[in-house]
Amino acid sequence: MRTILNNTQSNNFNTTVLTDSQLVSDYLLGNRHALSLLVERHRAKTYRFIYTKVQDAELASDIVQDTFLKVIKTLDKGGYRDEGKFLSWVMRIAHNLVIDHFRRLKKMPMTYEKSDYSVFSFLSDSSKTKEETMIQEHIESNLHQIINCLPADQLEVVSLRIFKELSFKEISEQTGVSINTALGRMRYALINIRKIASENHIDLLAS
Secondary structure (H helix, E strand, O other): OOOOOOOOOOOOOOHHHOOHHHHHHHHHOOOHHHHHHHHHHHHHHHHHHHHHHHOOHHHHHHHHHHHHHHHHHHHHOOOOOOOOOHHHHHHHHHHHHHHHHHHHOOOOOOOOOOHHHHHHHHHHOOOOOHHHHHHHHHHHHHHHHHHOOOOHHHHHHHHHHHHOOOOHHHHHHHHOOOHHHHHHHHHHHHHHHHHHHHHOOOOOOOO
16 A cells, blocks of 8 residues: 555644644645654545545545645645635645546446436447347447536536446435435436537447
8 A cells, every 4th residue: 555654753732723724834844744643644634525425435545545645746846825714725635636536437337227317228238139239338338438428526426326236325425415406417417428428429328
């Protein structure tokens, strides 16, 4: 496992009274230890946030590492604007990396139980000829490309529902939104999938 920072060492000032903004400022002025304190302060919360979305301890740890690596690179490049919302900024980075993870997933489950989502229903037919199988694979490839074009909130729900096979109650708990909101995002995602397919003359239904 990669490690960004060693455990923090004792220092000469009371870290409990330093705000995130002060620590960021100290780091930018050359105090490397200030960054260690920031990471240690927010590591656990960032991990919990990521774990609720990916449900895999090792993967969550990897994304935490990637998150703080990106934090460091952005700070070093002067790309962070301090508005007193350091943790929110870190969480946005973590969220985007989780979305990137879902984008990289290649395997699409072959079943989907709700008839309302018939755009996926063709995937459940296992009695296809060789030619039909080739058509199915082509359609599935197109579907992946379309899904990756969805807005981040819709992509997240679709990924959790299809790739992780979570219920909408579980999606609600993991994303921190109501079940109705999760359902709404799924509904809009399917509308957008059909719209993108239509605009690009892509047939998502195997004939």
